[in-house]
Amino acid sequence: MSVIYILLAISIVVAIVFFIAFIMAVKNGQYDDSYTPSVRMLFEDELVKTKSNKSILTKKE
Amino acid sequence: MNKQECFHCGLDASTSNIKLDDKSFCCTGCKTVYEIFSENDLTCYYDLQQAPGSTPKDIEGKYNFLENQKIVDQLLEFNNDNTQIVTLYIPHIHCSSCIWILENLNKLHQAVSASTVNFGKKTVRVTYNAELLNLKELVTLLSSIGYEPFISLDDYSVGKKQVNRSLIYKLGIAGFAFGNVMFLSFPEYFEVGEFWLEQFKPMFRWLMFAFSVPVVFYSAQDYFISAYKGLRSKLLNIDVPIALGIVVLFLRSTTEIILDTGSGFFDSLTGLVFFLLLGKFFQQKTYSFLSFERDYKSYFPIGITKINNDGSEESVQVYDIKKGDRLLIRNEELIPVDCILIKGQARIDYSFVTGESKTVSKQSGDKLFAGGKQLFGSIEVDVLKSVEQSYLTQLWSNDVFKKDKSLAFTNITNKISKNFTIAILFIALISTSFWLIYDASLALNVFTSVLIIACPCAIALAAPFTFGNILRILGKKKFYLKNANVIEQLAKINTLIFDKTGTITTNQETKINYEGLELTKDEESLLKSTLRGSNHPLSRTLYQILDEHDILTLDAYEEYLGKGIEASYKNENIKIGSAPFVGQTQETNTLNTSVYVSTNNTYKGKFTFYNAYRKGLALLFNKLKKDYDLVILSGDNEGEKENLTKLLPTKTKMLFNQKPDDKLEYIKFHQSEGAHVLMIGDGLNDAGALAQSDVGIAISENVNVFSPACDAILDASKFKELYNYIKLSKSAINVIKWSFALSFIYNIIGLYFAVTGQLTPVFAAILMPLSSISIVVFTTLITNLLGNKLD
Numbered sequence: 001m002s003v004i005y006i007l008l009a010i011s012i013v014v015a016i017v018f019f020i021a022f023i024m025a026v027k028n029g030q031y032d033d034s035y036t037p038s039v040r041m042l043f044e045d046e047l048v049k050t051k052s053n054k055s056i057l058t059k060k061e
Numbered sequence: 062m063n064k065q066e067c068f069h070c071g072l073d074a075s076t077s078n079i080k081l082d083d084k085s086f087c088c089t090g091c092k093t094v095y096e097i098f099s100e101n102d103l104t105c106y107y108d109l110q111q112a113p114g115s116t117p118k119d120i121e122g123k124y125n126f127l128e129n130q131k132i133v134d135q136l137l138e139f140n141n142d143n144t145q146i147v148t149l150y151i152p153h154i155h156c157s158s159c160i161w162i163l164e165n166l167n168k169l170h171q172a173v174s175a176s177t178v179n180f181g182k183k184t185v186r187v188t189y190n191a192e193l194l195n196l197k198e199l200v201t202l203l204s205s206i207g208y209e210p211f212i213s214l215d216d217y218s219v220g221k222k223q224v225n226r227s228l229i230y231k232l233g234i235a236g237f238a239f240g241n242v243m244f245l246s247f248p249e250y251f252e253v254g255e256f257w258l259e260q261f262k263p264m265f266r267w268l269m270f271a272f273s274v275p276v277v278f279y280s281a282q283d284y285f286i287s288a289y290k291g292l293r294s295k296l297l298n299i300d301v302p303i304a305l306g307i308v309v310l311f312l313r314s315t316t317e318i319i320l321d322t323g324s325g326f327f328d329s330l331t332g333l334v335f336f337l338l339l340g341k342f343f344q345q346k347t348y349s350f351l352s353f354e355r356d357y358k359s360y361f362p363i364g365i366t367k368i369n370n371d372g373s374e375e376s377v378q379v380y381d382i383k384k385g386d387r388l389l390i391r392n393e394e395l396i397p398v399d400c401i402l403i404k405g406q407a408r409i410d411y412s413f414v415t416g417e418s419k420t421v422s423k424q425s426g427d428k429l430f431a432g433g434k435q436l437f438g439s440i441e442v443d444v445l446k447s448v449e450q451s452y453l454t455q456l457w458s459n460d461v462f463k464k465d466k467s468l469a470f471t472n473i474t475n476k477i478s479k480n481f482t483i484a485i486l487f488i489a490l491i492s493t494s495f496w497l498i499y500d501a502s503l504a505l506n507v508f509t510s511v512l513i514i515a516c517p518c519a520i521a522l523a524a525p526f527t528f529g530n531i532l533r534i535l536g537k538k539k540f541y542l543k544n545a546n547v548i549e550q551l552a553k554i555n556t557l558i559f560d561k562t563g564t565i566t567t568n569q570e571t572k573i574n575y576e577g578l579e580l581t582k583d584e585e586s587l588l589k590s591t592l593r594g595s596n597h598p599l600s601r602t603l604y605q606i607l608d609e610h611d612i613l614t615l616d617a618y619e620e621y622l623g624k625g626i627e628a629s630y631k632n633e634n635i636k637i638g639s640a641p642f643v644g645q646t647q648e649t650n651t652l653n654t655s656v657y658v659s660t661n662n663t664y665k666g667k668f669t670f671y672n673a674y675r676k677g678l679a680l681l682f683n684k685l686k687k688d689y690d691l692v693i694l695s696g697d698n699e700g701e702k703e704n705l706t707k708l709l710p711t712k713t714k715m716l717f718n719q720k721p722d723d724k725l726e727y728i729k730f731h732q733s734e735g736a737h738v739l740m741i742g743d744g745l746n747d748a749g750a751l752a753q754s755d756v757g758i759a760i761s762e763n764v765n766v767f768s769p770a771c772d773a774i775l776d777a778s779k780f781k782e783l784y785n786y787i788k789l790s791k792s793a794i795n796v797i798k799w800s801f802a803l804s805f806i807y808n809i810i811g812l813y814f815a816v817t818g819q820l821t822p823v824f825a826a827i828l829m830p831l832s833s834i835s836i837v838v839f840t841t842l843i844t845n846l847l848g849n850k851l852d
Contacts, residue, residue, distance in 0.1 A: 004261060008264075008268070012241075012268075015237070015241060019233070019234075019237050022233050022237075023230065023233065026226055026229050026230065026233070027226070031226075031229060032179070033179045033180070033181055033182070034181075035180045035181050036160060036177075036178055036179055036180040036181070039157045039160050039180065040160060040164065040178075042157075043160075043161055043164070
């Protein structure tokens with residue numbers, strides 16, 4: 001049953017790791033702006049599209 | 062579609078005839094922006110949102126102050142050899158296209174290495190290399206694509222602002238500890254008598270203790286501080302019983318595990334703190350795009366052009382302006398100090414100060430006041446007073462701006478907590494003395510149990526959740542409150558004071574009356590054609606209101622600054638402008654703004670401009686008159702008095718020619734007589750009155766643009782709803798009272814168990830969250846119901 005010491009230690013360490021992750025996220029300002037990232041994540045596609053359009057054009061020329 | 066819209070900004074483009082790539086544009090400015098974007102493969106800008114842009118404005122010379130290194134250093138957040146970071150406020154940010162284009166700034170200029178938009182705050186944080194692109198060039202680049210940043214005196218201390226995130230940390234720690242302690246308590250809840258669990262009991266308990274320590278000493282510290290402050294000023298606020306409860310919970314639990322007499326109440330302790338902080342967090346509804354603390358600094362420029370004795374121009378910081386300096390005020394620039402006009406034609410827009418949108422023309426030698434905006438060409442002025450001593454800015458040296466309103470009154474929760482605390486201490490003492498006689502071994506147990514169970518978690522949660530929810534509901538209805546205290550204050554109001562111009566009148570619409578000889582068709586079309594060429598705001602308004610006519614190509618056209626316009630077509634000659642200009646000498650002393658017209662040197666008549674009152678004004682006043690005293694405090698002359706008397710209920714008091722200080726003193730006087738004053742205003746001239754009143758509401762046509770410091774911002778379109786909003790805040794107070802009644806029932810049940818010495822950790826762990834959650838559910842449901850009724 002002494003294995004419970006290891007289990008407890010592991011579970012608390014894991015919990016504390018997540019807790020530290022949370023504190024760091026707050027510190028880095030992740031919760032300061034909750035709207036812009038939701039829009040920003042949709043943008044990667046637009047950029048790729050412009051770039052590929054351009055490359056197609058140059059090929060044609 | 063018969064109406065063509067500008068591809069860039071969405072304005073009407075049917076008359077401009079500017080076309081590029083099969084797309085129409087309203088002006089060359091918009092076309093240029095489109096060209097910039099298409100050259101840099103950024104036309105995706107138009108795919109994300111239709112016509113997202115704005116017309117770039119001419120900013121020639123406006124940002125010259127950014128050449129002053131001292132000013133630039135103050136604006137930069139980070140400044141190292143070739144990496145500079147600056148955060149700029151751009152009011153135009155309004156859609157996903159804006160985010161996209163601003164975050165792709167590096168495509169437009171290689172010196173920009175990164176740019177991040179904060180949509181809520183409407184800011185963009187740009188990292189750039191100052192060796193390749195200085196701040197002025199960056200601002201010019203942004204302006205050239207229609208995203209002109211707004212830089213004001215407020216930004217001068219940027220980078221020193223610290224975001225306070227401590228509540229999130231505290232909440233995080235309390236939640237973390239609460240969850241873990243709950244888990245560790247499980248064996249105790251089920252009272253499993255298994256051998257091995259018995260063996261590990263002490264370890265489990267000490268772990269729970271370890272988790273609780275940061276909760277008590279860090280997360281809950283605000284409650285101790287507040288309770289201590291309350292006691293020192295001899296107030297029994299709600300934090301006193303809460304702090305008492307937390308201390309007793311912690312001490313008793315610790316003693317229990319040391320003496321091995323029980324498992325303690327660590328689960329209830331952490332849960333209590335967690336729920337309380339959650340309430341605090343919920344009540345904190347902030348509108349990142351609004352500011353309730355603005356003073357003149359948010360509107361005043363940082364730098365201004367000074368003309369030295371030798372005629373050279375130099376950008377100086379506004380605070381460095383001294384009496385006697387000669388300044389150059391360019392088109393669209395704000396006058397930062399009181400001064401005398403020396404050279405040039407001034408046409409000043411005082412809307413920042415008075416809310417009045419009409420411009421005033423000044424001749425050289427006239428005095429100009431700080432806060433006005435020059436609208437036509439450049440002028441040279443001599444400084445009379447420094448920034449802080451100017452007529453408008455002096456208002457801010459008044460003591461009202463130093464007072465914190467929220468400290469001045471006891472809120473509903475603290476009112477009830479006084480009696481509550483006394484009652485609890487009384488019950489604790491009675492039951493302890495009973496047990497001392499009956500069974501002394503249980504006395505201490507009962508004493509602590511009473512204090513634990515009576516810890517007013519549910520009471521403390523009722524107000525934050527009700528107010529928090531009401532704040533959100535009103536926010537959706539475009540009534541933005543600074544904090545929860547405003548709701549309580551609003552419910553107590555008995556006097557409403559309105560500013561006139563811009564508050565009960567609207568700047569969007571103007572009524573125009575024509576008096577005089579009837580104009581012939583030819584004259585009318587000549588008038589319209591003439592007005593078309595003028596950029597004067599009055600001409601624009603008049604132009605829009607006249608009937609459609611064929612546009613004539615004028616033979617001659619001349620605009621005389623500050624006087625009027627003269628034009629001729631074939632044999633017809635027309636003069637439009639001030640009375641002396643058109644040759645009208647009689648009765649020119651009317652109080653309203655008028656435009657006079659004469660053709661072929663004979664006086665025809667005048668157009669008089671009236672302010673249009675907001676829709677539903679009379680209805681709102683009639684609803685309000687039953688319960689409230691109504692007053693109109695206007696800085697204007699009495700020109701509108703007759704009109705207002707007809708429109709508004711007879712008991713409405715009206716005072717005209719009120720200076721900013723007069724308004725403040727008027728409110729102060731009535732408050733000393735016991736009135737609870739709600740002030741509604743819009744200009745900076747109301748700022749003192751807004752600060753002095755119990756609730757100051759700034760009304761705004763566009764909430765993003767302008768509002769003086771206040772307790773609440775009301776969108777102008779919702780003006781007629783004001784009565785309902787006040788009613789809602791009154792209902793909110795009732796909801797809280799009902800929640801108090803509900804939590805008393807829980808307390809009485811809990812106290813029964815505590816007094817009889819039967820309080821177990823499991824029972825406390827169930828009752829506490831149960832009471833809290835049911836209060837939260839109750840208040841949320843009722844307030845949502847009330848909110849739905851608003852529509």
